Amino acid sequence: MPLDRAALIGYAVTTSFGAVINSIGVAAGETIAVIGYGGVDLSAINGAAIAGAGPIVAVDISAEKLATVQQFGATDCVDSSTTDPM
Numbered sequence: 001m002p003l004d005r006a007a008l009i010g011y012a013v014t015t016s017f018g019a020v021i022n023s024i025g026v027a028a029g030e031t032i033a034v035i036g037y038g039g040v041d042l043s044a045i046n047g048a049a050i051a052g053a054g055p056i057v058a059v060d061i062s063a064e065k066l067a068t069v070q071q072f073g074a075t076d077c078v079d080s081s082t083t084d085p086m
Contacts, residue, residue, distance in 0.1 A: 008039055012039035012040045012042075012043050013039075013043045015043075016040045016041065016043040016044040016047065017043045017044065017046065017047035017050075018047075019047075020032070020044050020047035020048050020051065021047050021050075021051055026047070026048050026051045026053045027051065027052070027053070028051065028052030028053065028054075029052065029054065030054075031053070031054070031055055032056050032057070033056075033057040033058075033059060034048070034056070034058050034059070034074070035059045035060070036059075036060055037058060037062060037065040037068065041058070042069065042072045043072075045058055045069055045072045045073050045074050046072045046073050048073060049072065049074075055075040055076050056073055056074050056076070057074070057075070057077075057078060058074035058076070058077045058078070059078045059080050060077075060078075060080065061079065061080050061081040062081075063079045063082075066079070
């Protein structure tokens with residue numbers, strides 16, 4: 001496996017996925033918001049989806065990434081460049 005991919009899995013996936021499951025302890029039916037659509041954030045969204053959380057709200061300034069976050073488990077997306085997320 002190339003080092004750049006191994007580093008991504010070793011850092012982004014395990015850190016954020018583990019934080020959602022172990023540190024935060026997200027449980028089924030709980031609402032979670034994730035700000036940003038980077039590799040770490042997508043793994044947090046995925047971890048929340050696997051834990052059964054919902055709704056899972058993804059917030060970012062990039063409308064192009066909305067379809068991607070839904071593939072990772074986000075149930076709601078907010079483009080904060082056009083909408084106030086609060």
